[in-house]
Amino acid sequence: xxxxxxVKQISDPSEAQTIDPTSMCLNRGAKAILDDSDAYGxxxxxxxxxxxxxxxxxxxxxxxxxxVQGVRTGLAMGATSAVVVSDPQxxxxxxxxxxKVLASVVKRIDADLVIAATESTDGYTGTVPxxxxxxxxxxxxxxxxxxxxxxxxxxxxxxxxDGYDVVEADLPGVVxxxxxxxxxxxxxxxxxxxxxxxxxxxxxxxxxxxxVAIDEKVLAVNDAEAxxxxxxxxxxxxxxxxxxxxxxxxxxx
Amino acid sequence: MITNCVILAEPQGTGIAPVALxxxxxxxxISEQVTAVVFDVDAQAAAETLAVYGVTSVVSLGDTSSHLPxxxxxxxxxxxxxxxxxxxxxxxxxxxxxxxxxxxSVLLDAPVLTNAVNVRxxxxxxxxxxLVFGGEKVVSSKITAPIQLIAIRPKSVAAEAxxxxxxxxxxxxxxxxxxxxxxxxxxxxxxxxxxGPKLDEAEVVVSGGRGLGxxxxxxxxxxxxxxxxxxxxASRAIVDAGWVPYAYQVGQTGKTVKPNLYLAVGISGATQxxxxxxxxxxxxxxNKDKDAPILQIADLGVVGDAQKLLPRLIExxxxxxxx
Ligand SMILES: Cc1cc2nc3c(=O)[nH]c(=O)nc-3n(C[C@H](O)[C@H](O)[C@H](O)COP(=O)(O)OP(=O)(O)OC[C@H]3O[C@@H](n4cnc5c(N)ncnc54)[C@H](O)[C@@H]3O)c2cc1C
Ligand SMILES: Cc1cc2nc3c(=O)[nH]c(=O)nc-3n(C[C@H](O)[C@H](O)[C@H](O)COP(=O)(O)OP(=O)(O)OC[C@H]3O[C@@H](n4cnc5c(N)ncnc54)[C@H](O)[C@@H]3O)c2cc1C
Numbered sequence: 001x002x003x004x005x006x007v008k009q010i011s012d013p014s015e016a017q018t019i020d021p022t023s024m025c026l027n028r029g030a031k032a033i034l035d036d037s038d039a040y041g042x043x044x045x046x047x048x049x050x051x052x053x054x055x056x057x058x059x060x061x062x063x064x065x066x067x068v069q070g071v072r073t074g075l076a077m078g079a080t081s082a083v084v085v086s087d088p089q090x091x092x093x094x095x096x097x098x099x100k101v102l103a104s105v106v107k108r109i110d111a112d113l114v115i116a117a118t119e120s121t122d123g124y125t126g127t128v129p130x131x132x133x134x135x136x137x138x139x140x141x142x143x144x145x146x147x148x149x150x151x152x153x154x155x156x157x158x159x160x161x162d163g164y165d166v167v168e169a170d171l172p173g174v175v176x177x178x179x180x181x182x183x184x185x186x187x188x189x190x191x192x193x194x195x196x197x198x199x200x201x202x203x204x205x206x207x208x209x210x211x212v213a214i215d216e217k218v219l220a221v222n223d224a225e226a227x228x229x230x231x232x233x234x235x236x237x238x239x240x241x242x243x244x245x246x247x248x249x250x251x252x253x
Numbered sequence: 254m255i256t257n258c259v260i261l262a263e264p265q266g267t268g269i270a271p272v273a274l275x276x277x278x279x280x281x282x283i284s285e286q287v288t289a290v291v292f293d294v295d296a297q298a299a300a301e302t303l304a305v306y307g308v309t310s311v312v313s314l315g316d317t318s319s320h321l322p323x324x325x326x327x328x329x330x331x332x333x334x335x336x337x338x339x340x341x342x343x344x345x346x347x348x349x350x351x352x353x354x355x356x357x358s359v360l361l362d363a364p365v366l367t368n369a370v371n372v373r374x375x376x377x378x379x380x381x382x383x384l385v386f387g388g389e390k391v392v393s394s395k396i397t398a399p400i401q402l403i404a405i406r407p408k409s410v411a412a413e414a415x416x417x418x419x420x421x422x423x424x425x426x427x428x429x430x431x432x433x434x435x436x437x438x439x440x441x442x443x444x445x446x447x448x449g450p451k452l453d454e455a456e457v458v459v460s461g462g463r464g465l466g467x468x469x470x471x472x473x474x475x476x477x478x479x480x481x482x483x484x485x486x487a488s489r490a491i492v493d494a495g496w497v498p499y500a501y502q503v504g505q506t507g508k509t510v511k512p513n514l515y516l517a518v519g520i521s522g523a524t525q526x527x528x529x530x531x532x533x534x535x536x537x538x539x540n541k542d543k544d545a546p547i548l549q550i551a552d553l554g555v556v557g558d559a560q561k562l563l564p565r566l567i568e569x570x571x572x573x574x575x576x
Contacts, residue, residue, distance in 0.1 A: 019385075019390070019392075024392075094365070095355075095358075095364070095367070096362075096363075096364045096365065097364075099355075118506070119506065124367075124368065124505065125404075126346070126351045127354060127365050127404075129355075130356055131355045131356070131359055133356075133434065134355065134358075134360070134434065135359055137432075137433050137434050138434055139321070139435065140321075140323055140434075140437070141437055142321070142323070142351075143348055145499070155440075158321075159348070159499055160348065160442070161265070161347075161348070162445060162447075162500050163443045163444040163445040163498075163500070164443050165439050165440075165442045165443070166439070166440040166441045167321060167437050167438065167439055168437070169437045169438065170436060173436075173437075178499075179489070179493055180489075180492065180493030215364050215398040216364050216394060216397070217394060217395050217396075218392055218393070218394045219380065219393045219394055219395055220392070220393045221391070221392050222390065222393070223389070223391070224384055224388055224389055224390055224391045226389075227550040228550075229548060229551065230553055231552070231554070232543070232548060232553075232555075232556065233553070233554070233555055233556070234543075234557065235556060235557025238565075239562055240562060240565040240568075240569045241569070242555065243553065243555065243566055243569075244566075244573065246535075246552070246553045247481075247514075250534075250535050252457060252481060253574065
């Protein structure tokens, strides 16, 4: 079995984010990291591979400038290899374009199972996994908070508005996993060392036989209506009185 | 010019979800014809509700509940889009909405605009507004493709009845369930029961975060919510930690709430949390750290230790209400 894990490499979200006024795209920080959301996908894939007895786990990522910093983290966790697609034409790519690139890599490496996160931290359209599935003609088992593979049958607990559904499908398929589904392992020192020599294939759009047209245009970025801080009090042992006053004022009490 | 808009009126419980009425309100503002697609509900009853919000026709897909909606509903919507010549499709930014829109975008080879908080007409096209950076900035964008596929965050616009109700036609359309991709079968459904008002409908929401210290202390949140006749909410940190079920989560990937009062206890105010509660009329925050971002948007911020303050607050409310 071959598992492809979609991993997005993003700017560190703990650093201040800004938008470039000319391209209207997010400015990228100097350092790219593995999207935290995708660490869960990598962990799940590694566990499924262990259960399946030695499946290959291939990380696939679309990123500017042959970026590999985030991919290395996934390799250090234990993934087998990685494929990175970079192309100047992909600057500002929308979710469907991204899905086309990822789906074509899945076909190229002939994976049976694709794992992605339910949404990325920076763009969070939350549509890429189901778009990849649609492009491949596979089912998408989305919002999985638990996943199991019995033979060639996938079984997930799918988050719903008020509980969960058990959903099943035979491979091949795409699964999107929510955060919190498992605790991602920390790369060990040995893992970090061996990641440096694991194979990373670099591809361009031409290598995949794809061309893209981007139909989405950001027109403007403006300040939203701001909410300002109101009154701030220190609890000196009687702040409940302030809260009671406020509750009375807004007629909640 | 948008002349024909198709909206997905997804089911919730035995009827259609409230967000469907928000979509209808937006759609009729920009488009003369509004077709609503419904499934897994009584189509006549749904049509009566949708008529109040100006929907001009309803297409019912019948019962699709044995499969995940993504494939069958998107396939059917594609037929509807072709038949009515739609140039815009609105869905909710929900589990169902996302899955359907994603597949529809592949079927129509058209991009999606997601997390929209408003859609307006401009120069013959649609301009879609998004909030980014926890709601600090509004991004306005446009799709140049011939069809606009848009996912709208629930509670972004108020549902308003049309000046006069319509009399929508109701047609049945069967879904083809034999596609290769339509293999995701729902084996069983589990509902996590909860008491009190619904999180996204309550007038008062009391939410707890990691600052509560441990799962056991969440009982203070429950008690406060109970005393204030409100619903209980949570940050993702404590949902991930398994203190409370996912259905409690407020924020980007949880529920959007717009109560009269949002009381945040031990929640830092990460951007992904704020987008789900910034629309509250009144915000009270209790946090140990005077620099916590949540205090910058609170109407009343209390800097203090929740574990010490909550028992006193609960006692004070009890005394006042005699509960
Ligand atoms: C603020 C903001 C708003 C945006 N809004 C839109 C919009 O409305 N419509 C639109 O089409 N685009 C939008 N984009 C662009 C979009 O985020 C990027 O095109 C991105 O490449 C794919 O979408 P996503 O990250 O939102 O995917 P999501 O669907 O949120 O991602 C889900 C999962 O798919 C996988 N994945 C996604 N991208 C990659 C990748 N590059 N490499 C490997 N795996 C990946 C990851 O596992 C990820 O967790 C927006 C970007 C920003 C910064
Ligand atoms: C793609 C993505 C989607 C996300 N979606 C969501 C979402 O939908 N909802 C959401 O909530 N988060 C979401 N998050 C997570 C979010 O980024 C934060 O990690 C999360 O909201 C933090 O939860 P918290 O405030 O409880 O914890 P923390 O950030 O750890 O904050 C705890 C707070 O408690 C305070 N505190 C500590 N002790 C005490 C005490 N004794 N008394 C009072 N205060 C105390 C601290 O000062 C601190 O401010 C998402 C993240 C990503 C990447």
